[in-house]
Amino acid sequence: MKIKYRVIPIIYLGLLLTSPAFGMDMPKTVEPETVGLSSERLKRIDDLMNRHVEEKKIGGSVVLIARRGEIAYFKTFGNADVEKPIQWDTIFRIASMTKPLVTTAAMLLYEEGRILLTDPIALYIPEFKRPRVLTLLPEGSDPEYKLVLAKREITIRDLMTHKAGITYIFVSDWFKDRKHKLLIDMYKDAGVTDGLCSKEWGIQGMVRRLARLPLIGQPGEVWEYGLSTDVLGYLVEKVSGMKLNDFIRERVLTPLKMNDTYFVVPQEKRARVSAVWESDWQGSLEKMGPGPTQVGGLTVCPGDVHQSTGTYLSGGAGMLSSAYDYYRFSQMLLNKGEIDGVRLLSRKTVELMTATNHIGEFDATFLHSKGWKFGLGFGIQTDRGQEVDSGSKGIYEWAGIYSTRFSVDPVEEKITIMLTQTEPFKHHVDLWDKTLVLSSSAVVD
């Protein structure tokens, strides 16, 4: 009996140490009305999320809405894992929401005068010298294509704005044309991946192989969502002389106090990483295995998060983060480069990143419809005349393939973040659009 009593403090200590709240309390939230939001209207988000959890469309979610620098809504719904409720500090695979972070890292080098956006990337990654463009020949030709020397070199700005002519394998779900098929087959033959599964080789090996493959279009003459930010991440390594994860930790995450954001989550925090749920949006919801699992053209490896040996630091898709951490990053952007007295980027740099004419006449239609442009690292809504439900002109946002989203509304000084871990990606779009509508509809001043 005595032994049992002795065990109690040890159990208590163990629970304390493993508690998500240990080390940091949930960040303070304010009454929505104090920042011009309606509590009543924000409750509609509770209903929306609870309904999606009950209907087994999603396993769980975290939603955070902030305005004028204050968090007004920060709630969790459903489960992070089987019989394990989601927490405010649950860690999510943010996939392509890595891109704005890596672009920010590159912009730090830009601000130091170490790179120019107009620099050809071949200055830093010689393998990209003299790229060639895949040009189709009539069907039945052997070979089916010819390779044409690019009119100009790929620049750093091309990488940031996806005008480099580099694609993704998973876009085969969207684009069924011969050209994409041919090029994507070459990517597969070369062992290039979309960055969601660890590889035998590191980012250097992947980028070197990618550099040997043709482009889908002339640099600057095409908008093609692809592995460009992976290349940018490697360029950050080459210019800084540091591994990408070390550079981002030291120069971005630590100054912004993003303490739960990683390429490789440390062992002691892995229990906080959400599972990934496969949903048919009709009530069938199952926890995905460790992978690799094929979801359409996409290969995902949810289990890779438990590997300690992650050498493939994908600048386009490799990071994990929490809602609060990503809020801090978003708030820094909204504040034009600073948060809590720490200036990460200059106002001019953030203005450059959020400028709306980086991609000229192209529309960033991959995630959105027409009327969306692409800044340096994210999409920007520029035209209210197109298919759009909510938000303001100038809103910028991006998503992650495991169904994570963020949106920054500079007009309303409002940030909306919704994190889930749901595959396939396509289903959550309706939920996100509605969340944004409810977030905007809560503005009452």
Added chain:
Amino acid sequence: MKKEINGLFRYWAILLISCIAISDVIAATQPRITPGLLSPERLELFVYEYPPLASLEIPSGGLYPEIVQAALSKENIKATITILPVKSLVKYNLLQDNAIAIIGSGWNFSDAERKQLIVIPFCIVSGGYYYYRPAQDKVLSLDNNLTDLKGTTFAAQKGDEVTKYREAGINVSFANVLSSFHRLKGGKVDFLSAPQISNDWIVGNYYPAEKNNFVLMENSDWETITPIIFNKNNSESDGIASKFREGLIKIQADGTYKDILEKYYGERDIPKDYFQRLTHEQKEAEALN
């Protein structure tokens, strides 16, 4: 007179300083994408990535690039050897882009294509079929012919000739060499064909704890002759091919070739008649060129 000289000196000094200043301004404002950056390599050869025969992971490029570079260097020829991860792109560079040469075997050239090529064997590689022992219920062996492996799945690279496997009732699955080893370990394919040094290098680098699990199938060993293939449509090919032949003889004579082989073969013995057989193969190929 002195005044005149001083005046002239001043004139030239001002002109010189102005030129330097203007050139700096021009340099600072000139297009950042310079013609120099876009200019082609003088002599570029292509090879398909297959470690350690040719590898982006090896600073020297691997066994093939080292031998070819050594032979060309002996003749004071500077060349760039570009390693491509897609086999069809290597062939494309030779036939469509008139690259001066490519390295490697297994291209399935048509008769017409073969006529425009100069083939010079420069390396002998031995290999066999490998399987992953923990994934198999029984020991795989090749006692008689490929039909012994009927119903199994063979990992091939795109562009490989696989008719004989299909005719033997073997399924064929395509992936690049590193993925093929990964899939072999994962049980998605049953066996693959690889040079011994490739098996040793890949397993040693990526699966070092499983060295004994990647097993050479009994009676499956093979040998292949690797050539450098020059393109007669490239005006420089004849001259460079001749020089390469001469360089190859020289690096065999001075021991450079043997040193390179030993570096990659490690503890494995290099066959005693290796160079004799290589010379024989070169003579046979020369008759066809």
